[in-house]
């Protein structure tokens with residue numbers, strides 16, 4: 001592995017002394033854990049702060065500080081995002097029993113993600129950064145597939161239980177007009193059960209943000225579920241999407257030359273593999289969770305996948321890497337070894353968050369900076385500089401240690417391209 005980035009590029013020295021771009025309003029910075037915390041620090045030091053006069057409302061949501069503040073810091077961070085409308089978040093540990101001793105925890109403080117998602121009440125969008133030289137596991141994909149996930153209710157808000165042998169399970173539905181017991185199953189042996197829920201309002205808000213995203217990207221939109229099986233549950237999603245499309249988006253879609261279709265999820269999964277990409281794929285929460293990882297890996301590496309949550313009114317955006325804190329690499333770092341962790345998803349968390357700040361503030365200089373940061377990152381990979389996870393996709397399985405850069409070496413290479421781009 002090459003630990004530094006030795007290649008000299010013109011103008012490198014002068015750029016940092018240039019006037020910094022003024023960002024009028026603050027962004028909320030949410031710090032996190034392990035490898036991604038180190039990566040976020042290096043990105044700020046090399047790719048953001050030398051170029052921007054940026055006010056950051058900072059919240060340290062690392063597990064250590066969540067424990068110290070009894071998780072008040074996550075609540076404060078959620079309130080700040082709603083105030084300033086832009087949050088840029090580092091990945092954070094969701095602690096398990098194994099973390100109690102390592103971090104001396106007084107409780108298993110949850111990841112801030114659930115609290116932030118609920119505060120935003122938005123839609124999760126994920127897509128992969130495309131670099132021409134990264135061989136995709138699905139070679140036909142030429143354009144991004146934007147995965148839209150409805151992160152409310154369903155399995156994530158539901159209740160699941162173990163049921164003893166000999167039990168009868170029913171759903172008790174009660175309101176001011178009616179009380180009804182709906183029989184579900186008689187257990188002759190031990191089993192399990194799960195009850196999930198959703199609401200029409202939440203599905204309406206989800207559908208609206210998907211239509212808006214499709215129009216912004218000028219991509220066709222597909223909503224896929226299993227409404228032939230879940231004739232009440234998934235049918236609600238189908239009906240809401242169709243209703244909103246007919247009433248509010250049909251004409252705009254036709255003018256933009258894009259289409260909207262409701263598909264069965266199995267049919268759509270097969271269609272997605274055969275496609276060239278270039279569409280928005282809207283999914284219920286569990287389907288979106290699973291299939292966005294399939295699509296992320298299909299494009300080459302999870303390190304290339306970017307993630308944002310957009311509130312349903314489109315005003316507030318939270319960006320973060322799509323992957324976790326990369327504990328395995330952090331352990332290598334703790335042993336004093338040089339790591340090669342892909343920081344692209346973290347760089348794009350910064351560029352997409354700042355892009356939203358630029359759009360809200362009408363700040364063209366900042367908007368151009370975010371475009372430059374993204375194109376410099378892609379150009380770095382396309383000119384042959386990348387981290388280990390991409391080496392197999394670019395060089396093939398027989399790659400050697402000299403084929404890839406260290407984590408910091410890659411960020412330095414992006415910095416050099418960013419300076420050259422100016």
Ligand SMILES: NC(=O)c1ccc[n+]([C@@H]2O[C@H](COP(=O)([O-])OP(=O)(O)OC[C@H]3O[C@@H](n4cnc5c(N)ncnc54)[C@H](O)[C@@H]3O)[C@@H](O)[C@H]2O)c1
Nearest residue numbers: 091092093094302303323324325326327328341342343389
């Ligand atoms: N958004 C978030 O905050 C978030 C998301 C997922 C997981 N997590 C947390 O992260 C911690 C670690 O979780 P995990 O190990 O299951 O998932 P992870 O995504 O951190 O890593 C899983 C594996 O994927 C590969 N990988 C992931 N990102 C990579 C990158 N940028 N470059 C190179 N390889 C990469 C590595 O092989 C790694 O071992 C857990 O505490 C988990 O709860 C946080």
